[in-house]
Amino acid sequence: MLTNPNQYSTNPIDRYLEVVQHSRNRFSGVIESMLANSSSSSTSSAGIAVRVSNIDNLTGLASDQLKINSQALAAQESGLSQSELNKDQIRAQLELMYAEARQVVEESVPLSQNTPSLNTNLASDVSQNNIVISASNSSDLEQLRQQAEALAASLKE
């Protein structure tokens, strides 16, 4: 079923994760292209165009936020040195928060719905390294962002 099984890891979990990542990238590319086309070709797709625009803005915001929050979270882990933190796990958590933020933006535009929507609380249930990120709505996210910025500022002082 793989395009080229030889290019994947032999460890089953690693191999599957690589397949998932490749697939996600392929589908995302097609979907983003479809969204871009629909927003420019039809007036009825104005809602989608707004969404795409918002996603793009949020992507930029999230990139900065990731850097800030990485510092802030490291500071919160006072009992651990920076080298002891699992950066990948922290990054994954922050990306989850970003995904949830993006969902908040997207949910603001009502459209027909044929597929169950995501469990918005799931991301807030994920806990790694005793760090819990809880962001169930945009105000929570804003609060988190402000806290992260304050902590980052204190680090610089």
Place this chain on the structure above:
Amino acid sequence: MQVPQLLKKLTNHLIGKSQDDSYNDVIRQAAKIGGSLFGEVPKNHNRQFFCLDEDTWVWHDEWRDEAGKTHVDNFQYRINGNQVVKVFPNGSIHHLKDQEMINFYQAIDLYSKIIPLQLSKQQQ
């Protein structure tokens, strides 16, 4: 290779479990986790959502109603040219668009972030 992984590999070898079997086990675990991304799974439901291969994602929901009748909701998401389509067991095709497409996009995005965390937890 870490000791737990080595032991698992040795155990698989002793019981004659092939790499393909192990890979399918991983997909089964991921499918169950994937099914939970859409909220609490109702009782009597066997809900799965997973990446089957690079070109295919699967939605499967099976449940029994109060009369004991079994219902199955099963389809695949595939890339067809420059579009994403939903393929039903009878071969019919539905083109994804609007909110359904957004939902699917979010689902695979979240899946690709949650699954590594959950699988690594189970591996430890």
